Amino acid sequence: MRQSFAKSCQGWCNGLTFERLTMADAPTRHTGTAPTIRDVAALAGVATSTVSRALSNPDRVNRVTRERIEKIAAELNYVPSSQARGLSSGxxxxxxxxxxxxxxxxxxxxxxxxxxxxxxxxxxxxxxxxxxxxxxxxxxxxxxxxxxxxxxxxxxxxxxxxxxxxxxxxxxxxxxxxxxxxxxxxxDTPGAVIQALEHLTSLGHSRICYVGGPSSSWSNAKRWKTFDDETRDRGLTTSRVGPFAPKMTSGAAAADAAVRTGATACIVFNDLLAIGMLQRLRERGIRVPEDMSIVGCDDIFGADFCNPPLTTMASPxxxxxxxxxxxxxxxxxxxxxxxxxxxxxxxxxxxxxxxxxxxxxxx
Amino acid sequence: MRQSFAKSCQGWCNGLTFERLTMADAPTRHTGTAPTIRDVAALAGVATSTVSRALSNPDRVNRVTRERIEKIAAELNYVPSSQARGLSSGxxxxxxxxxxxxxxxxxxxxxxxxxxxxxxxxxxxxxxxxxxxxxxxxxxxxxxxxxxxxxxxxxxxxxxxxxxxxxxxxxxxxxxxxxxxxxxxxxDTPGAVIQALEHLTSLGHSRICYVGGPSSSWSNAKRWKTFDDETRDRGLTTSRVGPFAPKMTSGAAAADAAVRTGATACIVFNDLLAIGMLQRLRERGIRVPEDMSIVGCDDIFGADFCNPPLTTMASPxxxxxxxxxxxxxxxxxxxxxxxxxxxxxxxxxxxxxxxxxxxxxxx
DNA sequence: AACACATGCGCGAACTCCAGGCAAAGATCA
DNA sequence: TGATCTTTGCCTGGAGTTCGCGCATGTGTT
Structure with missing residues (x-):
């Protein structure tokens, strides 16, 4: 083995000694922080490339060598720098x-x-x-x-x-x-909106309002379109209010606007807005669901324990x-x-x- | 960009669509197009180091050169690789x-x-x-x-x-x-617990239960200790139940355990658990706050709109x-x-x- | 038994991209 | 014209991967 050429040097990792070839002193810092692949290679008496392969492509390295390298790497707590790895691999x-x-x-x-x-x-x-x-x-x-x-x-x-x-x-x-x-x-928002409409009509609602979310939202557009398409043939009186920011605080404005339309049920862009509406409606003494039914969308955290618990289009x-x-x-x-x-x-x-x-x- | 990408893109419908790559360069390394500092340097007719300095150390480069480099970099959409940058800077x-x-x-x-x-x-x-x-x-x-x-x-x-x-x-x-x-x-949990205790005693409660969170939680230990210390001198009857996982689903067990202690008020490890308890108590017909008062901790999303809204130790x-x-x-x-x-x-x-x-x- | 060929293993160099030190070249000023 | 800046280029370091190649076996053939 070539180790016979090596001379023993002062160890720098917990008193371990290691072999070093008689080359110009590699500038291996021993700051105690973050061992590099070079440290592992030096201790194992192999080239850095071998260490690299042993760890990332194990079957292309002799088992004994690999196990030695793995052992040393584990001892040193060596972790390949994802930075450097990313450099060449992209x-x-x-x-x-x-x-x-x-x-x-x-x-x-x-x-x-x-x-x-x-x-x-x-x-x-x-x-x-x-x-x-x-x-x-x-x-x-x-x-x-x-x-x-x-x-x-x-x-x-x-x-x-x-x-x-x-x-x-x-x-x-x-x-x-x-x-x-x-x-x-x-x-699948369209599917959900249809289900919601069926639910509401089966409960006898005929004046339904869509409470819209942000205009830049693609899903908002999609929901409205489905709502519009599906209500056209059913002899329903529909309306639309919004856009509202999808936040609870927008719920007050949304609730007031929805009430003004005379609707008895709302399909709301999302649960946040719907929960905000619930709060406002209670403040105003409008009972949910006796006076007004509300359907939200998303089934977020909180939809099950708000007051009243929210009927919503649940999505995974x-x-x-x-x-x-x-x-x-x-x-x-x-x-x-x-x-x-x-x-x-x-x-x-x-x-x-x-x-x-x-x-x-x-x- | 140079890619003629717009072709062969199926519209989406319900059902699944499949992509087929018809482009010559099958391994379209998306990053293959990412310009490097070399590209910028070549186009600007300067050395890479100059580009580097122009972008990260602007006053060490002539203004005209810098502006030229900046312009070219912007055109190329050049972004220094944080990977490589990290290599030298650490x-x-x-x-x-x-x-x-x-x-x-x-x-x-x-x-x-x-x-x-x-x-x-x-x-x-x-x-x-x-x-x-x-x-x-x-x-x-x-x-x-x-x-x-x-x-x-x-x-x-x-x-x-x-x-x-x-x-x-x-x-x-x-x-x-x-x-x-x-x-x-x-x-500052201790401060909050003291406030909560004062609140509850001022409402006439004398039998108070602490509903504990996970035993490995440091803040749980801290809260319990304060609770224990502070109740000792006040002539209160206290108890402790738990540990419970800090999840809503643990609320049922927590509520049942708390009820068994005969307490009229609970200070609960956190809001999640408290909200879970509220649900369970309602199921069991135990009225909150008439039969049992609940104080949560954290003031998480939902604490304000659960039923009833949760009194809680609010922290920023x-x-x-x-x-x-x-x-x-x-x-x-x-x-x-x-x-x-x-x-x-x-x-x-x-x-x-x-x-x-x-x-x-x-x- | 000797030779040719095949295989496995590990080395070293080249490469990735950027930053920064050093030095050279050019520009300005005295 | 020499000295001092200012600008810019060259080169290396940093940590890891990849690839070509040589060395040392191992296998098969005559």
């Missing part, structure tokens, strides 16, 4: 999740879903709040193009053109934002996050998405709770 | 936030706070769920030692020894986990997250924490809502 093992508003519980569920799935796949999640701004979203996408291997855009505010451009340059999956440019996870949000991750990773995989899905539709169902009831008798 | 510009459970709304607020503050400082947030496991927490800390510049541990489950060791090697700030090894942001959780970030960044700064704060205590106040009321008259 990958970061991180994916970014862009949400319009970390404040919104809807996105919490998505965060949770992606987080779980990414961790399972050994990826790191980079969480970014784009503050409901398309510009900020595009900006983040640009700035992080090298930082993340891929992006999940939840409820993207991007224009079609911008999204197309972005998707051409990086791996992207959208959630609740249909697009022909990037794979998408859709939550967390699962949507997980599916988005799978689709993204498939895109990144070696098979290059030859057959990977472009669209996943998450099923939705109506969860009936206390906020909907029979239509009030006509005075 | 910094990643990323901070990891470790939370025991992303599911818990309490941490949502922390996530939100750190997210905002980090973004403002130009840092990326790496979110990790440690699943309430000390081992997993330590593991993450080790694995990410090179990935993040610093760590924020929310409600750390680490043992003192492990925490000490970790803090010796990396920049760490803890939230709600006192320690002499790392700077800490504390939420989001602000705690922000402060943690500031403390961490101070630690990372050039001054090396010589004078940076080791402890921040966030004030707390009792927010009285509908879940507390006068003690029931003795039968």
């Amino acid at each position: 990958r970061t093992n991180a994916i970014a999740l862009l949400v319009p508003d970390v404040t919104n519980p809807f996105y919490f569920d998505i965060i949770r879903g992606t987080q779980n799935q990414l961790k399972a796949a050994g990826y790191t999640q980079l969480l970014v709040d784009t503050e409901e701004s398309a510009e900020m979203e595009a900006d983040t996408l640009r700035k992080m193009q090298r930082t993340a291997d891929g992006f999940i855009l939840a409820a993207s505010r991007l224009s079609d053109a911008t999204l197309a451009e972005a998707a051409a340059n990086q791996a992207i999956v959208t959630i609740n934002r249909s697009s022909s440019y990037a794979p998408t996870v859709m939550i 949000i967390e699962q949507a996050g997980r599916v988005a991750v799978s689709m993204l990773l498939a895109q990144l995989g070696p098979l290059r998405s030859a057959s990977s899905r472009r669209l996943a539709v998450m099923p939705t169902h109506l969860t009936v709770r206390g906020s909907t009831g029979s239509a009030p008798q006509q005075g | 910094r990643t510009n990323a901070i990891a936030l470790l939370v025991p459970d992303v599911t818990n709304p309490f941490y949502f607020d922390i996530i939100r706070g750190t997210q905002n503050q980090l973004k403002a400082a130009g840092y990326t947030q790496l979110l990790v769920d440690t699943e309430e496991s000390a081992e997993m927490e330590a593991d993450t800390l080790r694995k990410m030692q090179r990935t993040a510049d610093g760590f924020i541990l929310a409600a750390s489950r680490l043992s003192d020894a492990t925490l000490a060791e970790a803090a010796a090697n990396q920049a760490i700030v803890t939230i709600n986990r006192s320690s002499s090894y790392a700077p800490t942001v504390m939420i 959780i989001e602000q705690a997250g922000r402060v943690a970030v500031s403390m961490l960044l101070a630690q990372l700064g050039p001054l090396r924490s010589a004078s940076s704060r080791r402890l921040a205590v966030m004030p707390t106040h009792l927010t009285v809502r509908g879940s507390t009321g006068s003690a029931p008259q003795q039968g």
Whole structure:
């Protein structure tokens, strides 16, 4: 073995000694922090490349050598720097999740879903709040193009053109934002709206109001369209109020506007807004569901314990996050998405709770 | 971009669509198009080092050259790879936030706070769920030692020894986990518990139960100790039940246990558990607050609109997250924490809502 | 038994991208 | 014209991966 050429040097890791070839002194700092691949290689008496392969491509290294290297690496607590690894491989093992508003519980569920799935796949999640701004979203996408291997855009505010451009340059999956440019996870809102309408009409409601969310929201447009299409043939009196910001505080304005339309039931853009409305209605002495029925959307945390509990179009949000991750990773995989899905539709169902009831008798 | 991408994109419909890559360069490394500093340098007719300086150290480069470089960089959409930058600087510009459970709304607020503050400082947030496991927490800390510049541990489950060791090697700030090894942001639970006790006794309650959270939780221990100390001198009949997992589903068991103690009021480890208890008590026909008063802790999302709205020890959780970030960044700064704060205590106040009321008259 | 060929293993160099030190070249001033 | 700046280029370091290649066996053939 070549170790006979080596001379023993002063160990710098917990009193261990190691062999070093008679070369110019490599500038290995012994700061006690973060051992590098070189440290491992020196201790194991092999080249750095061998260490690299032993750890990342084990079957291309002799078993004894590999085990020795693994042992030493473990002793040193060696962790390959993902920074340096990413340099040559071009990958970061991180994916970014862009949400319009970390404040919104809807996105919490998505965060949770992606987080779980990414961790399972050994990826790191980079969480970014784009503050409901398309510009900020595009900006983040640009700035992080090298930082993340891929992006999940939840409820993207991007224009079609911008999204197309972005998707051409990086791996992207959208959630609740249909697009022909990037794979998408859709939550089946149309189906849910239809269920909600059926529920309300079967309870005798004939004057129904759609309480709209932000105008830049794709899913809001979709929900309204379905609502509009489906009510046309049923002899219902419909109205629409909004747009309202998807926050609880907008609930007061939304409730007042909805009441003014004379409707006896509302289908509301999302649960946050709906819960805000419930509060306002109670303040005003309007009983739910006796005077007014409310249907929310998303089934967020809190929809089950608000007062009254909210009837809502429940969607498997967390699962949507997980599916988005799978689709993204498939895109990144070696098979290059030859057959990977472009669209996943998450099923939705109506969860009936206390906020909907029979239509009030006509005075 | 140069990609002729718009072709062969199926419209989306219900059902699944498949993508087929018809482009010549099958391995469309999305990053293959990402310009490097070399591209910019070549186009600008300067050396790469000049580009580097022009962008990160502008006053060391002639204005005309700099502007030319900036223009070209902008045209190319050039973004320096944080990977490579980190290599030489040793910094990643990323901070990891470790939370025991992303599911818990309490941490949502922390996530939100750190997210905002980090973004403002130009840092990326790496979110990790440690699943309430000390081992997993330590593991993450080790694995990410090179990935993040610093760590924020929310409600750390680490043992003192492990925490000490970790803090010796990396920049760490803890939230709600006192320690002499790392700077800490504390939420003033003792103060809150005292306020809650005063509130309850002033309402005539004399039999009060503490509903405990997980035994590994430092703040749970702290809350119980304060409760115990403070009730001793007041001639109150106290009891303790638990430990319970800090989840809504544990509320049922917690409620049943609390009722059995004969207490007329409960101080509950956190709001999640408290809200779960409210549900159970209603199921059992026990009225809140007429038969039983409930005080939660944290004032999470939902505490204001549950039924009845929850009286709770409100803490500025989001602000705690922000402060943690500031403390961490101070630690990372050039001054090396010589004078940076080791402890921040966030004030707390009792927010009285509908879940507390006068003690029931003795039968 | 000797030789040719095949295989496995590990080395070293080249590469990734950026920052920064040093030095050279050009510009300005005395 | 020499001295002092100012600008800019060259080169190296930093941590890891990848690839070509040589060395040392191992196998098969005559």
